[in-house]
Amino acid sequence: xxxxxxxxAGVLYCCGxxxxxxRRLSQLIIGLGLLSNGTNLLIFTAGGLTRSKAPVIPEGxxxxxxxxxxxxxxxxVLTAIVIGFGVLxxxxxxxxxxxxATGTDDIDDIEAGT
Amino acid sequence: xxxxxLPIIVPLLTAVILMLSSSRPIVQRWISFVGSIVHAIxxxxxxxxxxxxxxxxxxxGSWPAPFGISFVADLLAAMLVTATGIVGVAVTGFAFSGVDxxxxxxxxxxxxxxxxxxxxxxxxxxxxxNLYVWFEVMLVAxxxxxxLHRTRAQIExxxxxxxxxxxxxxxFLTALGLLYGRTGTLNMADLSSVFQTLEFGPxxxxxxxxxxxxxxxxxxxxxxxxxxxxTYHTPPAAVGAIFAGLLTKVGVYSLIRIFTLLFxxxxxxxxxxxxxxxxxTMVVGLIGALAQKDFRRMLSFNLVGHLGYTTVGLALLxxxxxxxxxxxxxxxxxxxxxxxxxxxxFLRIRHSTSFSSLGSIYKERPWVAVIxxxxxxxxxxxxxxxxxxxxxxxxxxTLSAGSYVIAGIILLVSVLTLLSMAxxxxxxxxxxxxxxxxxxxxRVILAPIIFLCVVTIAISLGAEYVYSITLRASEQLxxxxxxxxxxxxxxxxx
Numbered sequence: 001x002x003x004x005x006x007x008x009a010g011v012l013y014c015c016g017x018x019x020x021x022x023r024r025l026s027q028l029i030i031g032l033g034l035l036s037n038g039t040n041l042l043i044f045t046a047g048g049l050t051r052s053k054a055p056v057i058p059e060g061x062x063x064x065x066x067x068x069x070x071x072x073x074x075x076x077v078l079t080a081i082v083i084g085f086g087v088l089x090x091x092x093x094x095x096x097x098x099x100x101a102t103g104t105d106d107i108d109d110i111e112a113g114t
Numbered sequence: 115x116x117x118x119x120l121p122i123i124v125p126l127l128t129a130v131i132l133m134l135s136s137s138r139p140i141v142q143r144w145i146s147f148v149g150s151i152v153h154a155i156x157x158x159x160x161x162x163x164x165x166x167x168x169x170x171x172x173x174x175g176s177w178p179a180p181f182g183i184s185f186v187a188d189l190l191a192a193m194l195v196t197a198t199g200i201v202g203v204a205v206t207g208f209a210f211s212g213v214d215x216x217x218x219x220x221x222x223x224x225x226x227x228x229x230x231x232x233x234x235x236x237x238x239x240x241x242x243x244n245l246y247v248w249f250e251v252m253l254v255a256x257x258x259x260x261x262l263h264r265t266r267a268q269i270e271x272x273x274x275x276x277x278x279x280x281x282x283x284x285x286f287l288t289a290l291g292l293l294y295g296r297t298g299t300l301n302m303a304d305l306s307s308v309f310q311t312l313e314f315g316p317x318x319x320x321x322x323x324x325x326x327x328x329x330x331x332x333x334x335x336x337x338x339x340x341x342x343x344x345t346y347h348t349p350p351a352a353v354g355a356i357f358a359g360l361l362t363k364v365g366v367y368s369l370i371r372i373f374t375l376l377f378x379x380x381x382x383x384x385x386x387x388x389x390x391x392x393x394x395t396m397v398v399g400l401i402g403a404l405a406q407k408d409f410r411r412m413l414s415f416n417l418v419g420h421l422g423y424t425t426v427g428l429a430l431l432x433x434x435x436x437x438x439x440x441x442x443x444x445x446x447x448x449x450x451x452x453x454x455x456x457x458x459x460f461l462r463i464r465h466s467t468s469f470s471s472l473g474s475i476y477k478e479r480p481w482v483a484v485i486x487x488x489x490x491x492x493x494x495x496x497x498x499x500x501x502x503x504x505x506x507x508x509x510x511x512t513l514s515a516g517s518y519v520i521a522g523i524i525l526l527v528s529v530l531t532l533l534s535m536a537x538x539x540x541x542x543x544x545x546x547x548x549x550x551x552x553x554x555x556x557r558v559i560l561a562p563i564i565f566l567c568v569v570t571i572a573i574s575l576g577a578e579y580v581y582s583i584t585l586r587a588s589e590q591l592x593x594x595x596x597x598x599x600x601x602x603x604x605x606x607x608x
Contacts, residue, residue: 098270
């Protein structure tokens with residue numbers, strides 16, 4: 001499972017960086033989104049995967065028996081998803097503004113206009 | 115109640131009050147100004163406590179150290195939070211006359227307080243993931259401040275700024291993920307004690323380089339600084355001032371914090387790389403500055419160049435060099451903020467900061483010129499002002515550390531800075547010019563500038579005290595055991 005998720009994260013990074021290097025603003029934003037999702041997947045995988053063992057102390061017991069899923073990477077990923085979502089929404093609005101101000105979504109044209 | 119949280123809570127409360135209160139500009143300005151003064155006082159009290167009692171720690175929610183989020187104020191953090199408070203007071207004071215009404219009505223004051231909260235939080239946190247969150251708080255506030263305006267140049271600049279910072283943030287987050295996978299903790303003190311037991315292998319090198327790139331973008335180090343001169347001259351003076359004064363310093367602070375805690379045992383190559391970056395940043399920044407024809411563009415390049423000074427100390431890792439660099443950071447925060455505020459006067463009276471529309475200011479407004487001399491000469495390193503003391507200390511430290519090349523570069527860059535400041539002075543104050551003033555200048559606009567001049571002069575006169583503080587701060591940084599013990603309270607991992 002780790003292998004599959006690692007490869008997926010790698011593919012997301014690749015696609016994200018490839019799209020970041022493109023000329024169109026829309027591609028750039030999709031690239032940013034893929035990059036942040038790749039990062040989230042990486043944190044999740046790097047924290048170690050344990051299936052269907054919630055880190056909850058069962059009733060009557062004093063402590064839990066390993067193996068159990070580490071809750072920290074999950075909470076980190078949740079935070080990162082929320083932040084990434086907000087930032088992505090902001091950059092979409094900003095791209096819309098750029099488009100309104102310049103009438104183009106080609107980065108080279110925007111640069112040339114200055 | 116622990117004092118440590120106040121520099122974070124006060125700007126947050128101010129921002130909330132600003133959002134709930136009347137949107138009349140005068141009300142907003144006063145709330146923001148008073149909030150900043152309270153913030154600065156809290157920060158100063160915290161600094162005095164840290165100075166007399168040692169490192170202060172707050173475990174949020176009373177969770178013991180490696181499990182909860184710790185907030186830690188050592189001398190460096192407390193010093194920088196105090197500087198943030200002072201800059202906040204100056205910039206909110208400047209808003210009484212230097213911010214355009216449309217920006218004010220779209221929430222300028224609240225965003226500025228959020229930015230101050232993000233900066234203070236980044237300085238005070240003792241947890242790496244929390245540092246990421248503070249970075250994002252700071253960035254989102256700065257994104258919006260940057261994009262509030264609608265002129266073409268400003269929107270484009272905002273887009274560059276957003277994209278590059280987001281890429282840097284994902285690198286930072288990648289490093290965090292890998293670090294957690296390897297060590298199982300993100301508490302800085304805990305990480306530091308784990309890293310002491312690890313051999314510095316390829317994995318650690320990858321970590322170090324990821325952090326170097328991520329923070330290098332934020333701190334505008336060579337070769338990652340090109341976004342800064344492309345963006346910092348576009349927002350209005352009050353926004354540019356706080357960006358220039360504080361945001362890049364947060365990047366420098368994070369580099370210093372992470373590298374001294376996690377990678378003090380790294381192979382020399384890593385620190386040589388950092389030293390080379392610092393040297394190139396200085397030279398390229400100042401050569402870039404000399405080619406500019408606009409007051410604020412020239413300042414942006416100067417800002418980049420001088421960030422090199424602030425990383426030399428980290429690259430050399432000797433107490434004297436680190437202390438000199440920290441002294442330079444403190445001096446530079448006030449001086450560069452002040453110069454950007456002065457560009458706000460030009461924007462008000464001439465509607466532009468391009469050299470073609472400046473000139474004759476010395477003849478028409480001699481007092482503005484006299485006041486502007488303090489930060490200009492201080493940045494150029496003219497004795498007895500703070501810039502001279504910082505550079506002198508840095509040159510002495512590099513010479514005694516045996517890095518003669520970097521000492522030579524520092525001297526060369528000082529000359530280039532002097533040249534660029536002379537050009538700035540000549541073009542904006544001395545040159546005879548036919549350009550008419552478009553708007554009269556208000557007296558109020560000078561108050562925050564004079565305030566920062568007084569701070570600069572105070573640092574120059576009290577240089578011995580400030581240097582003794584930075585020396586102690588650098589000793590704390592270079593012997594992280596005190597930091598680790600303060601956070602973990604002897605609760606070392608099994």
